[in-house]
Amino acid sequence: MGKKDEVSKQFLDALEFRGIKRRDFLKYCGATAALIGLSELYGPKIAAALEKAAKRQPVIWLNFASDSGCTESFIKATYPSPAEVILDILSVDYNETIQAAAGKQAEEILAASRKAGGYILIVEGGVPTKKGHGMIGNKEMLDVLKEMAGPAIAVIAIGSCATDGGVPAAKPNPSQIIGTGEALQRVGISKPLVNMDLCPVNPQYLVGVVVNFLLLGKIPDLDSQGRPKMFYGQTIHDNCERRAHFDAGRFVEKFGSQEEALGYCLYKMGCKGPMTYSACPKIQYNDRTSWCIKAGGPCIGCAERGWTDKFAGFYEPLPGVKIPGLGGVEAGADKLGAIAAVATAAGIAVHAVATAASGRTKGKDGGKK
């Protein structure tokens, strides 16, 4: 590795000043390399790329319809984490939730960035398409997105709201909220787009994508829904720490029970881990402190497209289905099947009685002509 791949002492001093030890930072860069599928030897390269980026890669972070939970998940670490610093040093020129600027001043920053172009556009939150349901500085959010996506080099939609509407787009979706991908299509902009479904997004995922971009100059490999394969390639269930309990048939049946205290599998509490693709068990939240299942709650499937509607309710294994012909009446698939089987049995009974009454069984020649 050449000289230019090394991190300058000045940069490391600056980190030290922010409370990050040099060793921790390099270790973190190594772990990030592993995260995006590179050898840990790439650690120093990543550190160098980050240092360079610190000086030039502008980022614009737009907040649309959401509870800003994704922003929260970055800034709520108890001490400044390397991830936080990395995202900090990426000159984030505009982020409504955490920037000091407001009003006219904020608008000016946005206008200047738009003119300069070449930034990474991070979108948090869904885009309301009903007029007047979501405005920033007197502009429809859809128009803000259109304006800002144009000059961007890539768009990263973070969190379920940004990918396809998420919670604010749940039924009946009064503001007709859509995801970034659909919104861009609507305004006729085509840009490299990375989707990261999760509620909130895992900061590590964003770091992984950004580092991948800085190091290799491109967005990572995406799956059929435009999500980085490295984070959305396997199910929660396949990497879950409670999987052994699942295979052994040891399940929590009730919260507050002995089984729950023993940390049994949460499948019967409606865990969506078996049908949710995300690296949550491996990467975890809050600097690898914990994650949903480790904390004792079933996975609610927030990394899946169509969450929440398609994965409701949180403690039910499967959503209800509309019974055809009964206008809006919902039932579980099991109930629906059982109803069909009982109806069949009843039909058979009626037919059997009719057959006996018709005297068919008494005839010699049978039904054939």
Added chain:
Amino acid sequence: MKEELVKDWSLGYILDHWIRVVAIAVLVFTGIYIHTPFIAGGPDSTIMASMRFFHFVAAYTVVLGLVVRVYMAFKSTFDADWKDFSIIENLKNVPDVLAYYLFIKGSHKDYRKYNPLQAFAYLFTGIVIIFTAFTGAAIYHGRPFLIFPMESFRWVNNLLGGESYTRIWHILAMWYFIVFLLIHVYLAITVSMINKDRTLTSIFTGYKLKKH
């Protein structure tokens, strides 16, 4: 009128039928367990892992059984019956059989092996087996038959609107087999009683009574 025993099913057809029956019974039982585990495991239990294992073994059996059945339909030296499943031919005859089943007519035409409704039911069952195999492969996430790559059936989830819906369809397919079984057994019994031709036992013995 003369009666004689005629071979209606070769050993191949009989085995194919019963292997399918056993496999589907295993699939329904293990499937219900996998969906709603009704037996709790102890410290050294592997119950869920075993249920899943037998579910997969039975699933492969049903899929291979279908392949064998289709092969026999075209290539069986005993009775290649693919022509009996002709959709257009059978559609024409549906009113005839339906009228008989609904007691509008007292008798129906004589069909070679399957009456049109029967042929449709079997054809549809084959399609449901394929559908269940695809949804099952999507839920499985692994490498079906070891020849498909991991996760290669994820598109089924996208098609059906998310994996929760794939699972719902998979469960509804199970109920189709249960409903099919009820009707199938009922009709086999009544037809035997009405025609007195040993239809019911023919799937064990291979022989049916034919009247001339």
